[in-house]
Amino acid sequence: MRALAIFARFRDESDASEAAPDFASRLFDADVPGSLTHFYDEMSRGQFLLTGTALPRVYTSRDVSTSYQRGQFERFVREILDAVDADTDLSLHDNDGADGRPNSGDDDGYVDFVFVVARSTPAGFIRGRATGIAGLGLAGDFVSSDRGISGNFIRVRADTRQEGIGGVLQQGAFYAEAVGSMAHEFGHALNLPDLFNTGINSEGGVLDPAEDTAGIGYWGLMGHGARGWNDRGGPTPFCAWSLEQLGWIGIDNDRLVEVTGQLRDAILADVNNGGKVYRLPTPTRNVYYLVEHRARGASYYERDLPAEGVLIWRYNHGLDLVCADGRFSDAGFPVGEESAPETGGDNLDFWAHDVEYSRDHAGNLGDATDPFDGEVYTQFFVASNPSADQGVSVTGIRRVGSVMMANLSVRDRRRAGLITQNESWTDTVEVVADVVIAPEARLEIAPGAVVLFGEDLRGQGEDPDLCELVVWGELLGGGAGRGSQILLTSASPQPRPGDWFGIVAGSSGRVQLQQTTIEHAQYGLLGRALTRDQLLRDVLIRGSEKDGVSLQLTRGIHTLSRVEVTDTGGAGVRIAGRARFLMEHSLLARNPEAGLVRTGGFVQIFDSEFIDNGESEGGANLVLGLDSFGTIRGNRLQGGVGIRCDQADAVFIFDNVLQNHRVALVSGSSLTSFVSNTISRSEVAMRFSGFRLPARVELNAVGGSDSFIQNLTDLQLLADNNWWGTDAAERIARGMEGAVQYLPFLNFDPRFPVAFELRQNFPNPFNASTVIDYSIGIMVASIGSGSLTTLDVRNVGGGLVRRLVDEAAAPGIFSVTWDGTGDDGRGVASGVYLYELRVGGILLAGKLTYIR
Known part of the structure; x- marks a missing residue:
């Protein structure tokens, strides 16, 4: 492409010479490093030649600068083009045909491209504080007085033409500024976007510093790189993503390597010296990483680079440089103290046009700690700060002579951090820091998967030493037959209870697991203020340091079906809150505080076993606490204390078998009904205390107990129509302590019913x-x-x-x-x-x- 550079000024800038600046002759000199032609030749790896002519004088607008406010730059441009048309044959700049000769008959009748280089761009002239714009502001073609060989007037293309813009307007008071700005705006003509926050250029030009950012800063031309590092002389090179869009990573991107699995010892040579760029896709569509090596030696445009090393770029409908020095929620490195590997900001994010804000928050446009240098900064994965997307890692970053080397993977089995979209875990996964499932996301664990929980490498969450699986969205896991059991366990070769924290369900979380084993956690499942249904079916929880399941319920129906909870350090299952809780066909065994504790709401337990739970002080196999109500039916309880009711409400306990207890039933101030149960070989069958007694105690069968009823209250207990293992009235009377109305008693075992x-x-x-x-x-x-x-x-x-x-x-x-x-x-x-x-x-x- 052959462009035309026009130097322009406002009428009130009359102090300057009318001659073009002395750098004009160098703008398109391919042999001069820093020229526009040299820059694009190097960036394109010789695939794109941008040449041109700079007119020898400066053209002046008709009015003073203040008359072009509020975006009236189109009028300014048309006045400049009118002045150019008066002394320049524009047909000589229509040269896009195949023969390489202007106005030869194979050209399109338009000036190929126009750079209007203004001496200054006052605030509000273009938009806000903008000093350049991708376009000339022309709503319609500018029609010159020069005719082409076809007899038609030569034109300058309007901004709205389908073929693309006809030129760009930018400030260029000195050489470096002119080249940098021209290179940047021409990047837009090649369909590259701005890679910085353009909000400051909006109407009014005011942006909240906390919302302002540097974008990619000095690290790329389409960011702040037009001015060069520290504004000392731009432009800086295109970033890897811009090169990828243009097809300039090698010839037609032949140096762009897609990583599809694991690539060990990948060689990263300087991208500006023929080095490869590696593309790492993520499970999320249109989200990927680019890994490049940037160094000073090979390119003039890297001469002021603050540090050499590996740059990692993340694209997700916008480009972000992964700064090696980390992300923080309060300020950039090294001021930031609150690590936030995923949601926080880096120095580029904390930069703002507000100088004081940038200073206080360590914001900048790029610095020496942004690259991964292979010494201090050597790895990028899910648990590093900054963190990678799930499955992606760049580790073992090191310098070997003039190149860098690293291990690249898009199948890294380690997991940590925030899950914001649906994800599936298969095979073996290692959790190396807290995993948080966002409210809108779902994690599915495939049948047969093994999830290993190791040390929390980020040191965050409820317990900074232990990994947590936190569910605000959905956690689903289900087996499909023999051999398909899911295992969630410790990564330690010698696992112990409490090696990891457990599954933590937040108020909006939903956990539905089937055919799953959870072991060696502090809690198998811990839930708080739950509002969505939880389901555990065919789940084994063992070796928890605290409770196996501990849920606080607000709404929903929460079900345990065919669940085993054994050998915990606390209660097997602990349930509180007003929502419905159901358990069936389950086993709770050897849990020292209790097999199951229910307080504050509905409970329904059917056909389950409670064995040797609650051996600690005040424990029991089943504890029904304050304001619990519901049905306990068809269960078998053994050892210690069978059922302990403590201010329980209307709980109907019937058709259960309680055996080998110190006390089978302990009831304190509870309104339970204890009907048709079997108590065998228990030292004390029933003990009552407190300020109220059960509504019904009848049709129970008691055998092998020394003491039948101990009523420690001042109230009379109605306990007639029970079988005490004998019809000897005197023996029955000796088994009663306190005020007990036990007559009439059954003279047969109700487990073997008689006919009417x-x-x-x-x-x-x-x-x-x-x-x-x-x-x-x-x-x-x-x-x-x-x-x-x-x-x-x-x-x-x-x-x-x-x-x-x-x-x-x-x-x-x-x-x-x-x-x-x-x-x-x-x-x-x-x-x-x-x-x-x-x-x-x-x-x-x-x-x-x-x-x-």
Whole structure:
């Protein structure tokens, strides 16, 4: 391309010479390092030639500078072009045809490209504080008075033309400024964006310093590199990303290497001396890294480079230099104290046009600690500061002679930091610092995966020494048959309880794990103020230093199904809060504080086992605490204290088996119902204390206990209709302590139910006495509140002869004798009589024959 450079000034800048500046002749001199032509020739690796002509004079606008405020630079440009048209044949600058000769008939009728180089660009002239712009501001073509060979007037292309802009406007008061600014603005003509924060150039030109940034600073032409390092003489080279976009990493990017797995001992020669640039993709589409080596020796444009080394660039719809000296939330290095490897800022981010803000926050446009030098800064991975995306690492960075070497990987199995998009873990993964799943993200652990938790290399989180898996979004894991178990465990060769912190679910987190083993953590699962359903199914949690599962529930339904929690240092499961909690078909064993503790909400536990839990002081296999309510059914408990109720509300405990306990049931000020349970071989079957007693204690079967009930309250406990392993009233009485109403008691084991039956009297016929046997089964109808049992003898007309039984209904096996007398004590006449058993609203009847 052959460009035309036009020098311009405002009418009120009359103190300057009308001759073009003396550097004009060097702008397009390919042999002069620092010229525009030399720069683009080197950057393009000889693929792009930008030559041109600089007009010999300075052209002046019609008005003073203040008349072009608020972006009226189009008028300024048109006035300059009018002046140029008056003394210059613009057809000589239409030379884009194949023959290399201007205005030869194969050209397009437009000046190839125009640089309008202004002596100054006052604030507000272009936009805000901008000193250049990619365009000339032309809404329509500028039409000159010069005709081309076709007879049409030669034009300067409008900014809006599909073919691209016709030129650029920039400030260039001295050589370095002119070349740097021209190179930068021409980069836009090649479709490169600004790589710095352009907000300062908005209307008003004011930007909150905390929102201002340096972009890529001096590290690239499209950042602040137009002015050169420390504004001493630009331009600086294109960054690796700009070169990639232009196809200039070698010839047509032939020195760009895509890393698809692991590449050990990759050689990184100076990118400006034929070195390769390595591209490291991430699992996220359109997010990738570029790794290059920048050095001083080979390029004139690197002469002021503050330090040599490896530069790592991250592209994600915008470009960011990964500064080796780290990210911090409060200030840049070395002032920053609050490490924030992912979300914090570096020196470039803390730079602002506000000088005082930059000074206080260690902001700058680039410095010697930005490159990875191979000595102090040698690695970049998920747990470093700054941190890499999951799977990406550049490690073992070192200098070998004039080149750098490093190990590159896009399959690094180490994980740490924030997960912001859906991700899947397969095979073996090593967690080397806290992993946080953001609210909108999901982590899926594939069947058969092994997740190893090592030392927290970042030293952050709830416990700075231990790795945590923190869930604000979703954590899912599920096996699919034999051999597909997921394992979350310690990375230590000699694992111990508490080697890692555990899974921590935040209020918005959802954990759903199946066929998973969690071991050697402080907590298997710890949840706080949970509002989404949690599910553990076919999960084994063992060797936790504290609780296996500890959840504080706010909303939702939270389920443990076929879960085993064993050998923890605290409670197997600890649940608090008002939301629903369900557990079924699970095993809790050898957890010293308790098998399960539930306070403050609904609980439902079915068909589970509690073995030898709660051996520490105040512990129990199952603890139902303050304001708990729900159903405990079909469970088996063994060892220590069976069930401890402490100010529990309406919990229905029924059909459970409790065996080999010091105390099977301990109830303090609780309103539980303890019904149809089996207690065997326990020293004390039940102990009650506090200011209130259970609503129901009945139909339980107790065997092998020295003490049946200890009522330590001042209240009377109603505990009738229970089987105490004997029908000996005296033995039962000795097993009661305190005020206990235990009569009537069952005279049969309710685990072997009797029928509701009235048998034929025997003998029959009789003349002295006869025995009538009957049994009352355990039925709601037969033991309802206020029900009576009556057994009457009546004549065939229905008249009452004798009432043999009249008492409160109670289940059991009974026998009564009739001697043939009526209620008046006199003998009855020989004949056939009816006998009727009535319990509540149920009636059974038979016939007997009396012979005198």
